[in-house]
Amino acid sequence: MPYETIIVQTGLAERVAKNRWPARLDVLQSGTGLFLALFMWGHMFFVASILLGETPMWVITKFFEGHFIFGSSHYWLVSCVVALVAVVFVAHAGLAVRKFPINYRQLRAIRAHSRAMRHEDTTLWVWQVYTGFLLFFFASAHLYQMLVWPEKIGPYGSGDRMWSDGLWPFYLTMLLAVELHGGIGLYRLAVKWGWPDAPRATLKKLKWALTAFFFVLGLATLGAYMKIGFEHRAHYGERYTPAWIAAEPQNENRAVAPAPQAAPSGENE
Amino acid sequence: MSASAQTHGNGSIPKPRSQRQLVFNVLRYDPARPEAVPRMQAYKIEEADSMTLFIALNEIREQQDPTLQFDFVCRAGICGSCAMMVNGRPQLACRTLTSALPEETTLAPLPFFELIGDLSVNTGKWMRGMSERLQTWLHTQEGERDLRRIEERMEPELAEQIYEMDRCVECGCCVAACGTAQMRKDFVGAVGFGKIARFRLDPRDGRSDDDFYDMIGDDTGVFGCMSLLACHDVCPKSLPLQTQIAFLRRKMAAMGL
Numbered sequence: 001m002p003y004e005t006i007i008v009q010t011g012l013a014e015r016v017a018k019n020r021w022p023a024r025l026d027v028l029q030s031g032t033g034l035f036l037a038l039f040m041w042g043h044m045f046f047v048a049s050i051l052l053g054e055t056p057m058w059v060i061t062k063f064f065e066g067h068f069i070f071g072s073s074h075y076w077l078v079s080c081v082v083a084l085v086a087v088v089f090v091a092h093a094g095l096a097v098r099k100f101p102i103n104y105r106q107l108r109a110i111r112a113h114s115r116a117m118r119h120e121d122t123t124l125w126v127w128q129v130y131t132g133f134l135l136f137f138f139a140s141a142h143l144y145q146m147l148v149w150p151e152k153i154g155p156y157g158s159g160d161r162m163w164s165d166g167l168w169p170f171y172l173t174m175l176l177a178v179e180l181h182g183g184i185g186l187y188r189l190a191v192k193w194g195w196p197d198a199p200r201a202t203l204k205k206l207k208w209a210l211t212a213f214f215f216v217l218g219l220a221t222l223g224a225y226m227k228i229g230f231e232h233r234a235h236y237g238e239r240y241t242p243a244w245i246a247a248e249p250q251n252e253n254r255a256v257a258p259a260p261q262a263a264p265s266g267e268n269e
Numbered sequence: 270m271s272a273s274a275q276t277h278g279n280g281s282i283p284k285p286r287s288q289r290q291l292v293f294n295v296l297r298y299d300p301a302r303p304e305a306v307p308r309m310q311a312y313k314i315e316e317a318d319s320m321t322l323f324i325a326l327n328e329i330r331e332q333q334d335p336t337l338q339f340d341f342v343c344r345a346g347i348c349g350s351c352a353m354m355v356n357g358r359p360q361l362a363c364r365t366l367t368s369a370l371p372e373e374t375t376l377a378p379l380p381f382f383e384l385i386g387d388l389s390v391n392t393g394k395w396m397r398g399m400s401e402r403l404q405t406w407l408h409t410q411e412g413e414r415d416l417r418r419i420e421e422r423m424e425p426e427l428a429e430q431i432y433e434m435d436r437c438v439e440c441g442c443c444v445a446a447c448g449t450a451q452m453r454k455d456f457v458g459a460v461g462f463g464k465i466a467r468f469r470l471d472p473r474d475g476r477s478d479d480d481f482y483d484m485i486g487d488d489t490g491v492f493g494c495m496s497l498l499a500c501h502d503v504c505p506k507s508l509p510l511q512t513q514i515a516f517l518r519r520k521m522a523a524m525g526l
Contacts, residue, residue: 027522106453109451114448191498
């Protein structure tokens with residue numbers, strides 16, 4: 001049996017030199033959080049392309065599907081990116097949960113402490129715990145959906161998901177949780193590691209400005225997809241085809257994913 | 270007190286701020302009496318000019334309730350004995366002017382530390398344990414020091430930096446304000462990080478980052494700090510705890526690479 005296993009089991013680990021994993025795990029927790037927060041900003045700009053119109057959003061989805069490189073859509077490329085994000089997400093969740101209150105005594109203690117202290121950074125951390133807990137479920141469900149059905153990302157596909165699939169409350173909740181969690185998390189990274197070396201008040205103002213910006217952008221984007229989904233409800237399942245491709249019949253099959261067999265929602269009832 | 274009486278109705282002396290009736294709701298509990306239940310007790314006093322919480326508590330003890338327990342020694346923010354939770358936040362009673370308080374104030378003992386009774390806690394016991402755990406004394410490499418030899422020179426800037434961290438009075442406010450410490454009783458706390466940062470700066474201390482890592486390189490140490498920074502915000506001595514903890518975190522994290 002390895003020496004380390006024996007000394008850890010017998011509770012003598014502290015009697016020998018500390019191992020280096022706590023340091024690595026701490027860096028990993030921050031690193032995965034940084035990656036996810038920055039990814040979420042990029043993600044928000046990509047999905048917000050719908051505010052510029054259906055075609056710009058379609059172009060971005062086709063870009064990530066490798067359409068403009070390979071001449072056809074390779075949805076597995078999207079699945080690969082989702083898989084990478086999912087791995088980082090699970091790692092971050094696993095590392096960050098170590099800091100959560102893990103029993104009733106701890107939960108009660110931190111809640112009373114934050115209530116009595118009226119200290120903004122302490123309160124923000126409690127929010128981070130709650131939003132992080134929500135994201136365990138919401139982000140996992142979303143990532144699974146994107147991993148398995150990447151072809152459903154698009155102006156109509158995403159619009160249908162919000163309206164006809166009735167998922168807008170899910171996305172609204174997730175938007176609020178992500179923007180709060182990520183914004184607070186980035187601020188905390190800055191004060192935790194001392195970079196950027198700006199006054200905390202400045203960092204906090206920047207944090208709130210960014211959170212507000214992405215939240216408003218997210219709400220507008222969600223609204224835009226809901227509107228498209230509502231208007232498209234009679235053609236649920238149909239994929240978006242830009243006019244310039246629809247006008248060229250020889251390109252249609254190559255450029256656009258075939259519409260699923262689902263019947264318009266009205267016909268099923 | 271008498272100062273307020275003198276100024277009333279005297280046109281030649283500036284009139285003090287309006288005299289308020291202050292109410293102090295104090296958490297009363299004696300852990301030596303197992304049958305006792307913690308309770309709140311209200312005390313009313315008349316506010317005096319330049320009154321501190323320390324003065325108010327002494328007035329209450331002298332005139333209303335000699336059984337009220339609280340600690341103080343220096344009355345000047347040097348000894349760190351009179352820290353208590355003032356409306357939910359740790360503060361030194363001697364450095365808290367009642368003029369900065371609302372008319373009704375809640376007082377409670379510092380959490381985390383062993384409760385002696387009412388507002389009195391045994392911070393010293395925990396501080397000693399922390400000191401022994403982190404070995405917060407100078408570890409010279411030489412064996413027996415030759416006291417006749419002239420000490421090594423130190424740059425004044427470095428001495429200033431060391432002195433800056435040495436200003437800690439071990440009042441316990443940082444630990445009482447720490448969210449991590451409230452959940453995890455084995456957490457080192459900002460006071461401990463401050464000590465490590467101080468000895469790490471000192472060229473006379475022979476310990477390396479390897480040695481410091483052995484003491485604070487885990488979740489009970491610097492990696493357990495969640496950077497809520499209440500320690501920094503409540504420190505009565507305004508120690509730069511935020512930058513010191515971030516600095517230690519970077520150094521200790523580098524040990525894992």
